Amino acid sequence: MKRIYDKDILFDWGQKADLQSVFSSTAIDFFGCLYEKGExxxxxxxxxxxxxIVVSGTISIYHIREDGTRYSLAQGQGPFLLGDMEFYQPSPSLFFVEALMDTMTLAISLKKYREILKNDTRFLNYLVRNLSRKLISIACLESDNVSLKHRILNHLKYHCENGILIGMEKHAFLLRCSSRRCYVF
Incomplete structure (x- = not known):
């Protein structure tokens, strides 16, 4: 991980992440982080x-079960918030968050800005939206679904522009199957 402090770069990243819609307070200092694929x-x-806040790149959030198998919770692209679950209750992370490609983030010190953020209504609304998306994603992963055929048809109808599936790996993750099984369908 490489830290970035250049104000011009941080300004550009802030524009990409639309920070003015996330924070009311202007008294928050950010720094940038560059992660290479696999970090x-x-x-x-x-x-x-x-x-x-993931500005660009793709991340994978997962857990390793006791039997050694990997349990994927989410994949995200910018803008995507990390640290939201630990925001109110400082605690160790429960999950691995890995860069699937080179990834840029904007980082905010929780220790320094937690109290300011607790009083920032715009940020709290952003936090609720992000947590809601994550809960919906996890609930969908946990629910017993119908056959793969029906999941693919539903996914094509509601989540693929013009009913065209582009980017097999990403869609296979969302369908909870291997990309090979999607091809077989």
Whole structure:
């Protein structure tokens, strides 16, 4: 991970992430982080020190079960908020967050700005929207669905522009199957 402090770069990243719609307070200092593909943005047992907003790139959030299998919780692209679950209750992270490609984030110190953010209505609304999206995603992963055929047809109808599936790996993750199984369908 490489930290970025250049004000011009941070301004550009802030524009990409639409920060003016996320924070009311202008008294918050950010720094940038550049992660290479395969680097971890967060790992279990590390205390979450920062809120991070993914500006560009793709991340994977997952957990390793006791039997050693990987349980995927979400994939996200910018803008995507990390550290939201640890915002009110400082605690170690429960999940791995890995960069699936080179990823840029804006980071905010939780220790320094937690109280300011607790009083920032715009930020709290943003936080609720992000947590709601994550809960919906997890609920969909956990629900017993119909056959793969029906899941694919539903996905094509409601989530693919013009009913065309582009980017097999991403869609296979959302359908909870391997990309090979999507091709077979």
């Amino acid at each position: 971890f943005l967060s790992q279990p047992c590390e205390e979450a020190e920062y809120l991070q």
